[in-house]
Amino acid sequence: MPSAILLLSCPDQKGLVARLSGFVYERGGNILHADHHGDVAAGIFLSRLEWELDGFALAREEIAPHIEALATELGADWRLQFSDERPRIALFVTRQDHCLVDLCYRQSCGELRGEIPLVISNHPRLEARARQWGAAYHWLPITPDTRREQEQKQLELLRQARIDLVVLARYMQVLSAELLAALPPAINIHHSFLPAFAGARPYHQAYRRGVKLIGATAHYVTAELDGGPIIQQDVVHVSHREGVRDMLRKGKDLERVVLARAVRAHLESRVLVYGNKTAVFE
Amino acid sequence: MPSAILLLSCPDQKGLVARLSGFVYERGGNILHADHHGDVAAGIFLSRLEWELDGFALAREEIAPHIEALATELGADWRLQFSDERPRIALFVTRQDHCLVDLCYRQSCGELRGEIPLVISNHPRLEARARQWGAAYHWLPITPDTRREQEQKQLELLRQARIDLVVLARYMQVLSAELLAALPPAINIHHSFLPAFAGARPYHQAYRRGVKLIGATAHYVTAELDGGPIIQQDVVHVSHREGVRDMLRKGKDLERVVLARAVRAHLESRVLVYGNKTAVFE
């Protein structure tokens, strides 16, 4: 049975939980999940509310206007999603396919609530892999000279495929500020425990520094390279016996899981960005 | 600033979140934390609600009766605590002191919201340790013949010291059903990942079975040995290089942390028991 999911953030004030739950209850809605958090230091209230549409007094298309009215009173940012919506995802890849295969597999068995109709790459290598899972593959090689033009093509492809979410699944290119401004939300997987080893070749950096753990970080893409709001992180132990190749191998398992968790949380409206941070309602 | 914390469970029904938050809001209370969970399979609604006493329309002593009225309507079990209360804890120990030292240290530095005035043991060994942290120590040796009598003395000591929580911090005796019935809530630390290796000498059992992880479990004590509701569990990897002695050493770190987390959660009214399970609101 479909449900409505509201993500909302606003300046903290008395009675917010009561008002939000009252909003649903007075209209006959049955709350399935209610998760609130007050960031006292920042003076911000964050909420995720999920209720059944069945029995709710408002029709789907009427809900957003009513929330808008409430949000205006509260000074709130908000986002509304229905649990039976299927967001459309584009994967950006280069030559490594472990995240591509993992996300497509999870999508195929119902673990990700969405579709993956489109894969864009700056390299021809993964075409067969993408098609194996039923996604269209577009090879758009990028050089300093062609970047602007190719990014326009990327945007055009995203528009045509009505993409809601971009996932940089080991895409070895920096997106221009112009592209970023025009893009739907984008999630990147960085193969280090950010902010350690930002930038290129993090496993090589980690190996040189002699760390005893390697990590992976999934974050929203912002203008600051490797600096966007972090959604998920995890680490795995390494010993002196393990060289860069072992780190690459172990890291792949980490990247897959961390990225999949972040994408899943986003698709289920569990991630609320505030400032340069996220609240992940799990 | 002191706050009120309500733990409540009842049969699931529409509007519970709205009613509970409304109860606080209508009386001028500011909700600090609200955490709800519906166990759909069991048809049970679970809630932890914390609000500031400052500005709340009801005096402390008036709150419980009002909640009782609401709970009767909802068919709810509930428990109310104030954040400035200091529950009184008795530790039961035998010969191993790592949990005793750990809990007393955490109490001394403010990490545990409570007092530890009393240590009871069936062995004389840890008297100096207990006194080092300011707790009274009572040695009550137990044999099959003296069990009944000594358990009566234990109960008398608990009553005199007005104990709210008993912690079996590596206490190597089984409590009789009579004692259990008369006891305040009791938390035990079992040095295995229950239900694996229930009973005696779990590290020896684990070693013989050749497991690659050892665990610790903190649970409420019930009549079924090692069968009560689990509050916290954790594990640590072991390799073939590690014998029983290594397991004992690594396990001690695990036991300390797992027990301390469980005691802390209980003291802050974060643990709600339903059926033979717990919800831990963190």
Place this chain on the structure above:
Amino acid sequence: MPSAILLLSCPDQKGLVARLSGFVYERGGNILHADHHGDVAAGIFLSRLEWELDGFALAREEIAPHIEALATELGADWRLQFSDERPRIALFVTRQDHCLVDLCYRQSCGELRGEIPLVISNHPRLEARARQWGAAYHWLPITPDTRREQEQKQLELLRQARIDLVVLARYMQVLSAELLAALPPAINIHHSFLPAFAGARPYHQAYRRGVKLIGATAHYVTAELDGGPIIQQDVVHVSHREGVRDMLRKGKDLERVVLARAVRAHLESRVLVYGNKTAVFE
């Protein structure tokens, strides 16, 4: 460059490390890895020795006889493998494909040192999946009446495909003692932290017990159901918010990784079975 890998276990005695490394050194071999362990309680010495074939005085086919001579003196069990051998793996599956896809993917990108030419199932469902990765698929439905006959067919298929290792990748059938006796080494993935929740539907058992961690165990298959030597185990935290479906989803990630690690360790001759335990040289 190819190397020789020797796994050896024998009663503990003085000078074993010196004799083994001397055996290699005197024949001009360069030791790449040497890992020894004495299980003092069991009085057993365990060793994994890897050395370069390049420059070694013995030809490949001469090595085994020389080791046999040494092993006879020491009373040792041993196994010799060359790093450029490609063991042939058969997967047994039923209806769940996450381990199948994961192992095939890892094989395809070089993470597993071996081939997967054959998939056997008691269910028709995963045929397309298996073929997608280039493996032959044989559907052998099993009923109490046909078990004996179908197991004979399974053995015949294994023989024809010259299979070195069987992996039960979520195969929902118990193997008969006769089949087991005739089988190459077999690794099973059990979706619990054994010995907790042995037998059927472990996630349902775990949910009912209210554990705070769920696990997965990869072990060699023996006549005792879920009782064979454990190779790898791992766990993941679950909270009261997570029902059986969430456990199933989280467990799948765990099963994939734990099984892949165990298979990889076996293929690289890192697992030495002694008694009902394993030493895993990592």
Place this chain on the structure above:
Amino acid sequence: MPSAILLLSCPDQKGLVARLSGFVYERGGNILHADHHGDVAAGIFLSRLEWELDGFALAREEIAPHIEALATELGADWRLQFSDERPRIALFVTRQDHCLVDLCYRQSCGELRGEIPLVISNHPRLEARARQWGAAYHWLPITPDTRREQEQKQLELLRQARIDLVVLARYMQVLSAELLAALPPAINIHHSFLPAFAGARPYHQAYRRGVKLIGATAHYVTAELDGGPIIQQDVVHVSHREGVRDMLRKGKDLERVVLARAVRAHLESRVLVYGNKTAVFE
């Protein structure tokens, strides 16, 4: 029964394992543990060898000269320790006592192979805590003007107490290059996952960045602040619900365990420094 432990590193060359184990075997020694590692990229061979003194042909005082002769041939750095030696440890602290209490407790129950006769602090606060565990306490307040003089006093105290290892157990002062040059080996605990959040107030840095994991790092102290060879690291998950105070609390558990593991490994001669890295033989 006492054993000899040799840590040795040298340029990689053929036959090292055979020569080292032969050295012990030819003199009648029984090898208890032998752990070798070749860092192929660096061309370095690393070894930890432990053998029983009982039955060994050389007397204790003869062993070092014989190893020196062998090491000269191999171009090796080495360090020899006997398992019944009791290294003497000085703790440097400021105002936080969790690492102090933890290390002293572990020492008292035999988990750390050494003595802790001395605590030095730039603050008077922890005197009672140190004396509680039987250590002398010296308060040496440090200002820019008195640093040089106080560091001389510190060195004098270390000499008088014949200290073998210094542990900076949350010591909030930077050591001068002169002090460092004159110091025995020193281990520091940094309350972040280095190299992320090097420098002051790492939990505040972590909170601002919105990371989902916080860490702790134990490393040898070198002239480069927070840049020495890493011995141990670990992390713990944090959510958006956890503020800096929660991080501080959770971090304390992490710091205690990570520091204790590093100190224990050092005391048992399990840590071999090469370049700016460590091999930890566990």
